[in-house]
Amino acid sequence: MRALAKSIRIHALKMTSAGGSSHVGAVFSMADIVAVLYGGVLRVDPSAPQWPDRDRFILSKGHAGAGVYAALAERGFFPVDRLSQHYRDGSVFSGHVSHKGIPGVELSTGSLGHGLSVGAGMAYGAKLDSKGHRIFVLLSDGECDEGSNWEAILFAAHHRLDNLVAIVDYNRLQSLAPVSETLELEPFADKWRAFGWAVVEVDGHDHVCLQRALRAVPGSPGRPTAVIAHTIKGKGVSFMENTVLWHYRTAKGDEFERALAELEAL
C-alpha cells in the first residue's frame, strides 16, 4: 500500500505536469486513502471490472481523477502507459474522472455533490437485492458545501444504509481559502452524528488506521459510516503541503524536478 500510494503520487505529478492540469494537491491529499482502498479494502477484480459482487468506489471529488486513474492502472485495470494520455487532445482521460472507455471507474463526476446520492442509490439497490457488497464514496471537504450531499446524508441514515461509506478528505483547504474562512464545517463529526451516521475520525495518511476504519464496514449495523480523514493538502511534497496555491498550480521545470525527487524519496 505504501508503494501504491507512492506510485499514485508520482503518476499524478507526471500526468498533471505533462498535461498542464490542476489539482495535484487534491490528489496528494487523498493518495493514501485511495491506495488503502485499492490496495487492501475494495473487493474488486481487475480482470472483471463489472463483477456484480464487487465493492463500488465513487470518486465524488472528481477533480482528483488523476489519482484514481493511477490506482486503477497500478492495480491492472488497464496498462500503465495509458496514463500518459491524461488531459491530452482526444483522450478519454479527462481532468475530472470519467467512466467512458476507462475500466474500473464506476461514475463520472466533476461537478461536486453528485457522488453520494448515486452511491446511496447503489447502496439502496444492494439492500433490495440482499447483496453484500459495499459502496465507498470519497468526498472533499469543500464539496460538503453542496446541499445535495445533505439530502443524501438524510436519506442514507433514514434507510439504514450500513453498506454505504462516505469518506471525507478533510484537508481544511478549499479552492480559494481555508474551509474555516469559506464555510465552516465544524463541528463536522457532530453534524454527521446528528444526521444519524456512525463517525470514525482517522489520520488520512496513516495506512494502518485507514485500513482498520475502512475494513470494519459495516461497523455499526443499521447506520451508514462517515470516515472523516484528516489530511494535508499536497501531502508528500514539502512546498505543496498546506497551500491553496497547489489546488490549481501545475508543477513545471525545477518545481517538477524537486517534487519528483521528494516523492521518490518517500
Added chain:
Amino acid sequence: MRDAFIGRLTQLAAANPRLFLITGDLGFGVLTKFAAARPGQFLNAGVAESNMTGLATGLALEGRIVFTYSIGNFPTLRCLEQVRNDAAYHEANVKIVAIGGGFSYGALGMSHHATEDLAVLRSVPGITVVSPGCLWEVEEVTEALVQTPGTCYLRLDKSSAGRTNRPGEYFQLGKIRTLRSGRDVTLLATGGILAQALQAADQLAADGVQARVLSAHTIRPFDSETVFRACRETGGIITVEGHVGGGGLGGLVAETCLEGGVVPRAFYRIGLRAGFASVVGSQEYLRARYGMDGAAIVASAHQMVQRAGRLTVAGRVDSAR
C-alpha cells in the same frame, strides 16, 4: 393523464420486478395504488429532487428501470445537472416523469408553470423526450419507455384529448400520428393541448378549411418525414404546444425543416410568447389569455390560409409572365 400513467405503470411493474418508482414527496392520492400493490418497487425520496435523481441513477446503474415522479419543473430543472451528468451521461435507465406540463397548475403560480422543459430537456444529449396528447398515448408511451434504454423524459398534462386511437391502432414511439386529414393547413400539436388543436380543426372545417391534425407525442427522436410531408402537402404548419414559443416543438420543427431543406409554405408557433405568466388562472383561462386556445389556433389558421391564397394568386401571375 397521471391516472392513465400510473394505471399502466402499476400493471407493468407487476410483470417486471426490476421496474421501480421514486416520488419526490408528491402524488397524494395518485400513487397510493402503486405503493400498496408494489411496496418493494416504490420509494418516497422526500422533498429532495437532486438526491432523488442521483438515487435513481445509482439504482438504474445496478440494473433497475427507475421512474422518478414529481410536479412541473421539480424533477427536471431543479435537478437538471443530476439529469445531465448522472442519468444521461451514464445512459442510465432513468425515466423522468413530470406531471403538470404547461399551465396544468396555472393557478398555483409561476413556480408551477412548466413552460421551458421541452426546450431544456431536448437539448441534453441522449434523452428520449415524450409529450403525449391523449390518454391512449400516455398508456402506450409509458410501456414504450420501459422498453427504451437510457434516460427518458415523460411530460404529462392535466388536460388531454381523451382517447384518440383508432380500433386496433399500433403505437410507435417516434412516429407522429395523423388524427385528421386535410391539405389547407397542418396543426402539429404536442401534449394535452392537442385537444385545442382538434377543437380548432372542427371549427375550421365548419368554416370550410380542412386542417390536418398531427400529434407529435415524441419530441426526440423526431419524425421529420411526417413533418416534411405536411410541408409539401399542406398550405402551412402551425405548431401547438403548452410551452414557450421558442425551443420546444416549434423550434424543433423550424430547425428540422430549415436544415432538411423542406420549408413549409407558411409557419407559425402557438405557444407562450409573453414571458413569464405572472397572473394566475385555470389552464383554460391562461391558454385563452396568452393566445394558446382553440380560438387563437383558428385565427392563426385563417390568417395563414388567406395569406397563402394571396401568395398563390401572385405566384400564378409570376408564372404567367
